[in-house]
Amino acid sequence: MILFAVLLTCQAILHAQAIQPPRINQFADIAGTIGSSEGSIAASFVYNWRLGKKRKWEAGLGLRNTSYFGTKKEFRTAPGRLARSTTTPFVIVFAGQETQNWDTLTVQRPFINSLNLSANFGYHFNEKWSAGFNIDLIGFSFGRKSSAILTSNGITRTEPAAFTPSFNVLLTGDNDYGSLNSEFFLKYKLSQRWGVRAIYQFYFAEYKTKTIKQTAPDGTLVDRFRNKANTYGAGLSYHF
Amino acid sequence: MFFLLLSIGFLVTSCTKQNGAPETTLNEMLPTDNNAGSNAKYSGGFNNGPFGTVTGNARVYLKDGKYILALEGVAISNGPDLHVYLSKELQPLNFIDLGKLKSTNGTQLYDIPGNPDFAAYTYALVHCQQYNHLFGSAALK
Numbered sequence: 289m290i291l292f293a294v295l296l297t298c299q300a301i302l303h304a305q306a307i308q309p310p311r312i313n314q315f316a317d318i319a320g321t322i323g324s325s326e327g328s329i330a331a332s333f334v335y336n337w338r339l340g341k342k343r344k345w346e347a348g349l350g351l352r353n354t355s356y357f358g359t360k361k362e363f364r365t366a367p368g369r370l371a372r373s374t375t376t377p378f379v380i381v382f383a384g385q386e387t388q389n390w391d392t393l394t395v396q397r398p399f400i401n402s403l404n405l406s407a408n409f410g411y412h413f414n415e416k417w418s419a420g421f422n423i424d425l426i427g428f429s430f431g432r433k434s435s436a437i438l439t440s441n442g443i444t445r446t447e448p449a450a451f452t453p454s455f456n457v458l459l460t461g462d463n464d465y466g467s468l469n470s471e472f473f474l475k476y477k478l479s480q481r482w483g484v485r486a487i488y489q490f491y492f493a494e495y496k497t498k499t500i501k502q503t504a505p506d507g508t509l510v511d512r513f514r515n516k517a518n519t520y521g522a523g524l525s526y527h528f
Numbered sequence: 529m530f531f532l533l534l535s536i537g538f539l540v541t542s543c544t545k546q547n548g549a550p551e552t553t554l555n556e557m558l559p560t561d562n563n564a565g566s567n568a569k570y571s572g573g574f575n576n577g578p579f580g581t582v583t584g585n586a587r588v589y590l591k592d593g594k595y596i597l598a599l600e601g602v603a604i605s606n607g608p609d610l611h612v613y614l615s616k617e618l619q620p621l622n623f624i625d626l627g628k629l630k631s632t633n634g635t636q637l638y639d640i641p642g643n644p645d646f647a648a649y650t651y652a653l654v655h656c657q658q659y660n661h662l663f664g665s666a667a668l669k
Contacts, residue, residue, distance in 0.1 A: 396658045435660035
């Protein structure tokens, strides 16, 4: 009798494990987004662990290359200390924009490739539908030098060769450095292997000046300028 | 296919023809009131730049206390994103952007904001902003 009960329990456990999704969710993804005179193409590999009793949650790391391109995009004063009223972590969400400190660098033909380590989070509503968020953490950038125009207090000057900084890192309080991608997405699995995503992308693109600099009201010389690009698009995933 | 369409769409919207200046001949009226008279404050003939050709004259008029730059009888080779600058240098580093070129042909007027120091801003330029290429320049004297 006891043996029978043990067997039944084992079978129940095995059955439960059999219908649970696998512990690991790894996939390759390619995505394209487009906005106003700008766009991006991103390729990534993601390794997520499924979490929770029913394994509905997932979190993990990825590697992503984002190619961002545009024409005549306005990049504004980047250092958080000048651009926002506070750089305190979390409070930054409610921080004001210090527009009196902003100058505009109009980059004529920005093109940035940023290769970054990313953090990935997701929730599975059911077998077909899931939603998630991902954000770049740290990495490197390379891109095209471009002429740019710095408009400062109504005075316009030419920067012949604005360039993208080579190092990227996500920091708190709008103190980020370099070019970083992040996405909110909704995913639909077409089959066991293939899935499609609808994406809202928020991309920090950064360019630096070489020959001319902004003089901030406090006297700081600024050579970093940032475009916060909002774009929308779609992606295609292949699950291993 | 999606990415192909995306790329094509972006290229189509970002390049060439639709970035070029209109080519219909303009004949805007030169300032002729008592304040302006027919005397230009500064003037010069256009010379070709390294990336384009410009013929005709540039003249600065003062009308009702405001300066106006006139490109008179110009013929300009078309290009992407052409702007008219008042510049301190032949290759513009410090300049005032007077706006997009209205037409590659004819006579056209551009308002000059403020009261720039014409001892410093000595060039009228036709400049391709997107590629930082000089099409033509006129030294204002």
